[in-house]
Amino acid sequence: MLINSYQQRCMRSQAKRETVLRFLRDETWSNLTNLADMLGLSEPATFKTICQMERDGFLLRYKVDALRLSLWGVTPQGLAFAWADNEAMRVRPYFEPGKLSVMTIPHYLDIQRARLMAEQAGWTNWVPGHRLPKGIKKRPDAIATNAEGQTIAIELERSIKTLKRYEAIFAIYLQMMKREEYAKVHYLCPDAGFAPRLERMFALIQSVPVAGERVPITKKHRARFPVFALDNWPPEHPQNGMTRGVDGK
Numbered sequence: 001m002l003i004n005s006y007q008q009r010c011m012r013s014q015a016k017r018e019t020v021l022r023f024l025r026d027e028t029w030s031n032l033t034n035l036a037d038m039l040g041l042s043e044p045a046t047f048k049t050i051c052q053m054e055r056d057g058f059l060l061r062y063k064v065d066a067l068r069l070s071l072w073g074v075t076p077q078g079l080a081f082a083w084a085d086n087e088a089m090r091v092r093p094y095f096e097p098g099k100l101s102v103m104t105i106p107h108y109l110d111i112q113r114a115r116l117m118a119e120q121a122g123w124t125n126w127v128p129g130h131r132l133p134k135g136i137k138k139r140p141d142a143i144a145t146n147a148e149g150q151t152i153a154i155e156l157e158r159s160i161k162t163l164k165r166y167e168a169i170f171a172i173y174l175q176m177m178k179r180e181e182y183a184k185v186h187y188l189c190p191d192a193g194f195a196p197r198l199e200r201m202f203a204l205i206q207s208v209p210v211a212g213e214r215v216p217i218t219k220k221h222r223a224r225f226p227v228f229a230l231d232n233w234p235p236e237h238p239q240n241g242m243t244r245g246v247d248g249k
Contacts, residue, residue, distance in 0.1 A: 016041075016049050018084075021058065021074065025082035026128060027112055029062075029073030029095045034112045053078070062097040067105060073097070110190045111141050111156050114230060121234050122147045138172040140185065146234065150183035156230070157189055160197065163204055170217070170225065171208035177224060184224045192229035199227045 016039060023038050024030065030038075036046035050072050053059045058078035062071045073095020074082065083089045115126050125145040132139050140153035153173065161169075173185050189195040202225060207214040228235070 013049070013052075017053055017058070018081075020050065020053065021078055021082040024059075024072075024074035024095075025079060025090075025092050026126075026131070027115075028093055029071050030112055031069055031071055031109055034109060034116065035072065037113075037116050060095050060097070062095070062100075064100075064102060064105060066102050071095075071097075071100075071105075106190075107141075107156060107158055110158075110188075110230065111154075114154060114156065114188055114233065115142065115144075117230075118144055118146075118234050121236075123234065125151075138169060138176070143182070146183075151181070153182045153185040155185060155187050157187055157194070157198055158191075160201060163201065166201065167205055167208045170205060170221070171210050171215075174208065174221060174224070175210070184226065186233065187225060187227045188230045188233055189227065190230045192231060195227050195229045202227065 019039060020035065023035075032043055032047060032050070035050060036043045039046055039049070041049075050059055050061075054061050054072065058075060058081065059072045060075050062073065063069075064071060076094045079092055079094055080089075082092075111128065115128075118126065123144045123146050125143075127143050129139050129141045129143075132143065141156050142154040144152055144154065146152050153176075173182065176182055177184075187198060189198060202222065205217050207216050209215075226235075
């Protein structure tokens with residue numbers, strides 16, 4: 001829709017800037033595709049907005065030649081404007097390209113994709129893994145509240161771990177579920193063909209180590225670790241039920 005009023009255009013531009021800064025105060029940096037999806041705009045329109053923000057010192061652009069893409073991250077100045085006047089400011093990291101690892105960039109961007117898809121489906125309270133307490137035994141890639149009000153841990157898998165490692169992860173998460181920290185752990189696979197392979201790997205888990213003993217895994221336990229292709233997530237009708245403990249009782 002064409003906005004004719006100069007004042008309306010200015011208000012619309014300011015609203016877009018504020019939305020970008022609120023997103024990046026959580027995520028620190030992103031790419032054009034995810035920012036466009038987050039704003040609900042075309043990539044050319046989004047590019048214009050973020051280039052203006054870069055010009056004004058709110059964003060920093062960094063080209064990743066190895067991946068043939070550009071990233072935009074929030075600057076210290078951008079963080080100063082990332083909270084409304086009635087919001088309490090928080091300490092958040094600003095974008096430092098020198099700390100990036102090319103190997104982890106695709107994983108980070110896929111987690112952002114998952115966030116955008118979840119929020120479009122009505123999920124709330126998304127917290128990226130890097131903002132979770134460092135002292136917890138297993139930090140997921142993110143946590144969020146689904147439409148049913150359940151807290152879901154989210155793991156994005158781009159490669160297969162060893163069976164022993166998955167057993168250890170299951171054991172930790174089942175104990176966290178017993179404490180009612182999470183209702184489930186959703187495993188997301190960017191490659192749709194990867195998801196059934198991961199499910200087959202999980203099917204091999206017969207028991208997990210808990211307090212020096214091997215505890216059998218039941219059907220109820222397995223239901224707490226659903227696997228999805230990222231493009232098919234989140235589920236429209238989440239599975240009901242809660243795991244109350246490692247023993248399933």
